[in-house]
Structure formats: C-alpha cells, structure tokens
Amino acid sequence: MTNYEEVFKKIVAHAKEYGFIFQSSELYDGLGAVYDYGPNGVELKNNIRNYWWKSMINMNDNIVGLDSAIFMHPTTWKASGHIDAFNDPLIDNKDSKKRYRADILIEEYMAKIEAKIEKEVKKATKRFGDSFDEEQFVSTNPRVVGYKEKCSSIIKRFARAMSDNDLADVKALIEELGIVCPVSGTKNWTDVRQFNLMFKTQMGSTADGATDLYLRPETAQGIFVNFLNVQKTARMKLPFGIAQTGKAFRNEIVARQFIFRMREFEQMEMQFFVRPGEEMKWYEYWKELRMKWHQSLGMGEDNYRFHDHETLAHYANAAADIEFKFPFGFKELEGIHSRTDFDLKAHQEFSGKKIQYFDPEINESYVPYVVETSIGLDRMFLTVLSHSFREEGLENGESRALLKIPPFLAPLKAAVLPLTKKDGMPKKAREIMRSLQTDFNCQYEEKDSIGKRYRRQDAIGTPFCITVDHQTLDNNTVTLRDRDSMKQERVAVEKLHSIIFEKVNIAKYLS
RNA sequence: GCGAGUGUAGCUCAGGGGUAGAGCAUCACCUUGCCAAGGUGAGGGUCGUGGGUUCAAAUCCCAUCACUCGCUCCA
Numbered sequence: 001m002t003n004y005e006e007v008f009k010k011i012v013a014h015a016k017e018y019g020f021i022f023q024s025s026e027l028y029d030g031l032g033a034v035y036d037y038g039p040n041g042v043e044l045k046n047n048i049r050n051y052w053w054k055s056m057i058n059m060n061d062n063i064v065g066l067d068s069a070i071f072m073h074p075t076t077w078k079a080s081g082h083i084d085a086f087n088d089p090l091i092d093n094k095d096s097k098k099r100y101r102a103d104i105l106i107e108e109y110m111a112k113i114e115a116k117i118e119k120e121v122k123k124a125t126k127r128f129g130d131s132f133d134e135e136q137f138v139s140t141n142p143r144v145v146g147y148k149e150k151c152s153s154i155i156k157r158f159a160r161a162m163s164d165n166d167l168a169d170v171k172a173l174i175e176e177l178g179i180v181c182p183v184s185g186t187k188n189w190t191d192v193r194q195f196n197l198m199f200k201t202q203m204g205s206t207a208d209g210a211t212d213l214y215l216r217p218e219t220a221q222g223i224f225v226n227f228l229n230v231q232k233t234a235r236m237k238l239p240f241g242i243a244q245t246g247k248a249f250r251n252e253i254v255a256r257q258f259i260f261r262m263r264e265f266e267q268m269e270m271q272f273f274v275r276p277g278e279e280m281k282w283y284e285y286w287k288e289l290r291m292k293w294h295q296s297l298g299m300g301e302d303n304y305r306f307h308d309h310e311t312l313a314h315y316a317n318a319a320a321d322i323e324f325k326f327p328f329g330f331k332e333l334e335g336i337h338s339r340t341d342f343d344l345k346a347h348q349e350f351s352g353k354k355i356q357y358f359d360p361e362i363n364e365s366y367v368p369y370v371v372e373t374s375i376g377l378d379r380m381f382l383t384v385l386s387h388s389f390r391e392e393g394l395e396n397g398e399s400r401a402l403l404k405i406p407p408f409l410a411p412l413k414a415a416v417l418p419l420t421k422k423d424g425m426p427k428k429a430r431e432i433m434r435s436l437q438t439d440f441n442c443q444y445e446e447k448d449s450i451g452k453r454y455r456r457q458d459a460i461g462t463p464f465c466i467t468v469d470h471q472t473l474d475n476n477t478v479t480l481r482d483r484d485s486m487k488q489e490r491v492a493v494e495k496l497h498s499i500i501f502e503k504v505n506i507a508k509y510l511s
Numbered sequence: 512g513c514g515a516g517u518g519u520a521g522c523u524c525a526g527g528g529g530u531a532g533a534g535c536a537u538c539a540c541c542u543u544g545c546c547a548a549g550g551u552g553a554g555g556g557u558c559g560u561g562g563g564u565u566c567a568a569a570u571c572c573c574a575u576c577a578c579u580c581g582c583u584c585c586a
Contacts (some may be wrong), residue, residue: 005580017522017536029518029559029577090583092513101583193512197584218586252584260586265585323586335586376586398547420544451546458546467545479545486546 008327011389012258014401019459020044020385021259033252033263040460041381043411043441045266049245051409051506055224056243059510063241063270064234068222070215070247071203077214079350080221080343081315082198091169092190093181100181102170102192106158109179110151117147167192181365199263215249220372222246224272224343227355227368231273238357238368239282243270245377255362257328259378266377273368275359276341282371283318283338289335290373291322296509297406299387305330315342324383332373333383337470339369384409388461403461404484408504413440414464414496415457421446427499429468432478432493440500458483463503466496 015021019038022083025031037045049444053139056067077083089102110262120143125132154173161169170192180187198217202210216222223230223242245268259265274282287306295301302325309319318338323330344367348355356365383404388404416433418425426446433444443462445453450467457465465481472478472493479488491499 009579023578030578032578090512092582190513248586250585256580261548261584262586265586269586332586374586379586396546400547417545422544449546449548450544451548453547454545455547467548469545481545488545 004327005028007389008258008356008360008386010391011327011386014389014403014459015041015258015385033256033261035262035378040411044405044409045377045381047378047409047411048384049266049268051509052375052377052380053243053245054506055510056241056268056270060241062236062239064236064243064271066226066242067221067246068226068244070249071213072216072221072225074211074213075350076221076225076347077198077217078225079346081346082214082217089167089192090107091171091174091192093186093188102174102283103158103162105174105179106170106177106342110154111179113147113151117144120144120147122253197249197251217250218248218374219244219246219267219269220271220374221343223269224347224370227273227344231357238359239272239274239278241270241272243268245269257326260326260328260331261380262378267374268377268380269372269374271339272371272373273357274371275362276366276369279338279369279371280318283336286371287320287336290336290375293324294324294333297384297409299383299406300325303387304333307332315339324379326382327386331379333379333462334373337372337374339370339372341369342367343370350378350479400455401459402483403459405461406509407463408509410445410461410463410504410507411441412457412460412462413500413504414466415443415445415453415462416466416492417444417450417453417468418446419450419467419469423470424473425468425470428472429466430498432468435493436497436500439497440504448490452475454481454486464500 012021016023016038018040020041022036022038023030024034025038048241053065057063091100091102091105093100117138120141121134121137124137124141147311154177157173158170161167161173168191170191174189174192175187178187199215201213201215203213204210210402223244224244230236231240245266247264248267249264252261272282272286291304291306294304304325305323307321307323307330309316309321316337317340320333320336321332322336324333344355348367355367357368358365384405385403388402388406390402390404391399392402393399403410405411414436416429416436418429429444429446433442436442443457445456446454448456454465461483463483465483467479467481467488469479471490476493477490478493478496480491480496481488
C-alpha cells in the first residue's frame with residue numbers, strides 16, 4: 001500500500017473515531033457515497049460555510065444571499081440542458097475494462113470517415129491543380145459519396161435509436177461498424193446502458209396525479225430563475241452577484257474517495273451578473289479573488305493550483321478549476337465558469353418571459369452574462385481535515401494525533417478542565433465555562449487524567465485548553481495551553497475571553 | 512455496471528470443523544494529579560446476510576449484500 005493511501009485511511013478512521021463523519025445508514029451496512037456529519041463535523045462544516053458566507057455576501061456590497069428550494073419546476077432542467085447533458089449511453093469493453101460513452105465512440109468512428117474524405121479531396125486537388133472544383137468533386141466522386149452516405153445513415157440510425165430508447169440497436173450499430181476498444185483493440189462489448197445523473201422523484205401522493213420532479217443537480221438554477229425577483233426587490237445594479245449554499249444531488253456512476261465525490265453534497269455558489277462583453281474581465285477577477293480566499297487559510301500556497309478546462313460544459317465559454325492537493329493528488333475544489341447568457345436566455349425561451357436588465361449607463365436592455373464561482377462545501381471540509389491531520393512524535397517517545405485546524409474554523413474553541421475533581425475545582429471550572437460558552441463553543445471535561453484530556457482535545461483540533469488547578473482557587477488564574485506548541489501560560493480568568501477572541505476572530509481572514 | 516480486494520466487540524486484529532478471544536476504547540468504584548498512569552469489577556459480538564454439506568459451521572461450499580481501490584463524469 002502506498003503512503004498516501006495509508007495516510008488517507010488514517011484520516012477517514014480519525015474522522016469517524018472523533019465524531020466528524022459517519023457513513024450514512026451504517027446500521028444497515030451503509031449507503032454508497034452518502035455520509036453524515038457527527039457532532040464535531042457539523043461544527044466544522046458550519047464554520048466553513050459561515051466563513052464563505054461572510055466573505056462572499058457580507059463583505060461584498062454587491063452580492064446578496066438566497067436560499068432557493070431543492071425542488072424546482074421540471075422545465076427548469078430542460079432549459080438548463082441537464083436533461084440532455086446528464087443522460088449518457090455508456091458501454092464497457094470487457095477486455096480492457098474501460099468504459100466509453102457510446103455516442104462518442106460513434107462520433108470518433110465518423111471522424112475517421114471524415115478524415116478519409118479529406119484525404120480523397122487532397123489527392124484530387126493535387127491531381128487536378130487549379131481547375132479543381134471541390135464542391136463538384138465531393139458530390140460526384142463515387143468513393144466520397146459512399147462515405148457521405150454511410151455517415152448520414154449512421155447519424156440517422158443513432159438518432160432514431162436514441163429517441164426510441166433502443167439501446168440494443170446502439171450496441172448493434174457499434175458491432176456492425178466494427179468499432180474496437182482503443183485500449184484492448186477488441187470488440188468484446190457489454191450492452192449499452194443509459195445513465196441519468198439526476199435523481200427522480202414525484203410530487204403528488206397519488207400515482208396517476210403525480211408529476212415527475214428531479215432533485216437539483218446544481219444549486220445555480222435556483223439563482224437564475226430568481227434573477228428578476230432578487231434584482232428588483234434588492235434594487236441591484238449590474239454588476240452584482242447572488243449567492244447561496246445548499247444541497248445538490250447527482251446519481252454518480254462511480255462515487256468514491258470518501259466525501260470527495262458524494263451523491264448528496266453541498267454547494268456554495270455565487271452567480272455574478274455582468275454586462276455582455278465584460279465577462280472575461282470578471283472571470284479573471286473572480287479566479288484571482290477565489291484563489292486568494294483559499295490561500296488566506298494558510299494551508300500552503302503550493303497546495304493549490306489552477307486547471308484551465310480545454311473541453312467546456314454545455315453552458316460555458318471559459319472555465320477553470322482551483323485544485324487542492326488532497327491525499328490522493330490534486331483534485332478539483334472549486335470551479336470558476338463563465339456561463340455566458342446561456343442559462344438566463346434558456347429560461348427566457350422556455351418560460352416565454354423576458355429576463356432582461358435595463359442598463360441606465362448605456363441606455364440598453366440585455367440578458368446579462370454570468371460568471372460563476374462554485375465550491376463544494378464537503379470538499380472544502382476535506383481540504384481542512386486532510387491538511388490539518390498529523391501525527392506528531394513527542395519528546396517522551398510517544399505520539400499525538402493532532403488536527404491543526406485554523407482556529408476560527410475549529411469545532412471547539414476551548415476546553416475547560418478541572419485538574420482534579422476535588423477541592424471545588426469542578427465548580428470553578430463550570431463557572432468559567434459558563435462565562436465563555438455564549439461566545440465560543442466550549443467543552444467541559446473532568447474524566448481521565450489531564451494528559452489524556454489534552455490529547456483528546458488535540459485530536460479534534462481545539463486551540464485552547466483551560467485548566468483549573470489549586471492556584472486558581474487562590475488567585476483566580478488558570479493555565480492556558482496552546483494546541484500547536486503545547487506550551488502553557490498562566491493567565492487571569494478575566495482575560496480569557498479577550499485572548500480567545502483574538503485567536504479565533506474571523507476578521508483578520510476577511511480582507 | 513465490469514474487475515480486484517475486504518467483512519469476527521466502538522477501534523485494531525487473532526482464531527480456519529467441537530460452547531467467542533486479546534489489546535485499546537466504554538461504564539462504575541478505589542488510588543493519583545499538568546501531557547494517552549495503576550488497581551478491581553461490569554457491559555458489549557446469533558463472527559455482513561441467506562442457503563447448503565456435517566452429529567456439529569465464525570471456520571468448508573454456493574449465493575447475496577455492503578465497503579475499499581481502478582475505469583467514466585463532476586462540486
């Protein structure tokens with residue numbers, strides 16, 4: 001087993017042992033690629049979401065929040081293109097074990113025929129020189145005409161098979177064309193199967209009166225259909241953004257790598273509406289700003305990089321990912337997409353209602369262009385968890401498991417610990433606890449030796465341990481232990497609040 | 512979906528036809544008191560599930576389920 005697999009396994013085990021992440025429905029042997037957040041996990045997740053919300057909405061005058069429903073009118077997904085784009089016919093080669101999209105295999109086959117036509121044309125150009133009439137040649141040359149007829153019959157047959165949902169004929173077509181697997185070179189294919197990435201459900205309790213609905217595969221559409229509502233009621237002027245966080249659902253064929261790729265996941269998205277023609281400027285602006293946001297966490301600038309997309313999604317004219325170095329390599333964490341006016345225009349067409357903005361500066365109405373920033377909250381959680389996890393060797397030869405979470409994101413800010421259960425220390429510790437817990441998430445613990453309690457707090461990333469000892473009862477001071485250095489200093493009880501606040505204050509991260 | 516691997520206590524694992532084990536963890540009490548201490552005791556498993564072979568199955572056989580890793584896609 002390679003080292004990173006080892007480390008990743010440890011992180012997953014640690015996440016369970018300390019109440020961060022449980023597998024969904026574990027009692028019933030689990031549900032694939034669905035996870036629950038435990039007591040510490042939900043705190044960390046909330047803190048990350050809160051940090052994002054503050055930096056995107058509260059710190060930007062021209063971005064407002066929204067919380068749209070998971071269920072949306074079924075036409076939404078026709079307009080957005082998801083019904084077509086999220087529906088792929090797939091086929092496997094049994095020898096190479098590779099999986100292909102059947103439509104792409106057929107396209108590639110036809111590309112080869114096109115190449116043959118081109119070759120014929122080139123040959124003929126050479127032969128006839130200046131007197132060559134290409135148009136006439138391709139419409140009369142028997143070989144070229146044969147190729148063309150073959151192509152159009154393939155297209156027709158494939159289109160008919162897809163619209164009739166006749167997947168057996170798609171397979172038959174692939175077999176008749178003699179398409180082989182590029183890897184194994186064999187024709188040993190499985191049946192073609194249709195994969196729809198959207199979850200389907202019904203609204204209405206009786207079978208005959210029910211409407212088919214989808215669970216949203218992205219939160220963005222809730223923003224687009226509310227564009228006018230928000231723009232008008234919040235009196236927003238372009239350029240401005242609408243942001244929201246929420247669950248999205250994808251019926252992944254292969255959902256793996258812990259919470260990296262889940263079937264139910266949470267997105268944090270912002271759609272920024274701009275004047276047409278200015279989208280590339282804003283695309284670059286948000287690319288840079290979002291990268292800065294990630295790096296502000298201090299988890300290592302080298303652990304982030306951009307990945308510019310070469311092939312674009314159906315809605316985009318430019319797209320880049322911010323990738324993070326997870327234990328299993330650099331993987332996408334956030335996407336920044338220039339979505340053009342694709343979505344708003346589509347909703348305009350499908351709804352038959354005008355979705356436009358009157359721009360007083362240029363005295364013109366238009367459909368705005370959109371630049372999107374879309375980050376997976378669960379993936380963000382995994383970056384924090386996997387980066388902060390470490391096992392440290394100690395001077396006495398033992399080791400401690402430590403989560404070096406940025407303090408303002410830590411599930412608990414402080415643990416209040418009476419050194420012993422005697423001499424009124426628990427009572428004093430509870431008093432201190434009460435004075436802090438309205439502002440900071442704190443935990444009181446008196447079980448086990450003090451060393452053991454320190455280690456437990458290290459393991460969940462608590463920045464401070466406050467220990468009440470005999471001296472506390474004499475002069476109202478406690479020892480304050482720092483998570484990372486393990487150093488302790490004696491401080492007055494009344495200073496605790498300001499010391500903790502200084503350390504966990506979110507303000508210095510929001511620039 | 513295909514291929515490979517793994518399923519025994521909360522965790523890590525041993526046991527491979529004859530009444531279910533260890534360490535750690537949990538709980539109670541005693542002792543101790545600044546970096547995973549010691550003692551005594553307790554709770555917790557129909558060995559993933561179903562079937563077969565056998566006098567007898569956690570163990571052998573078949574099926575099935577779940578998870579992990581690889582292949583496609585994405586936040």
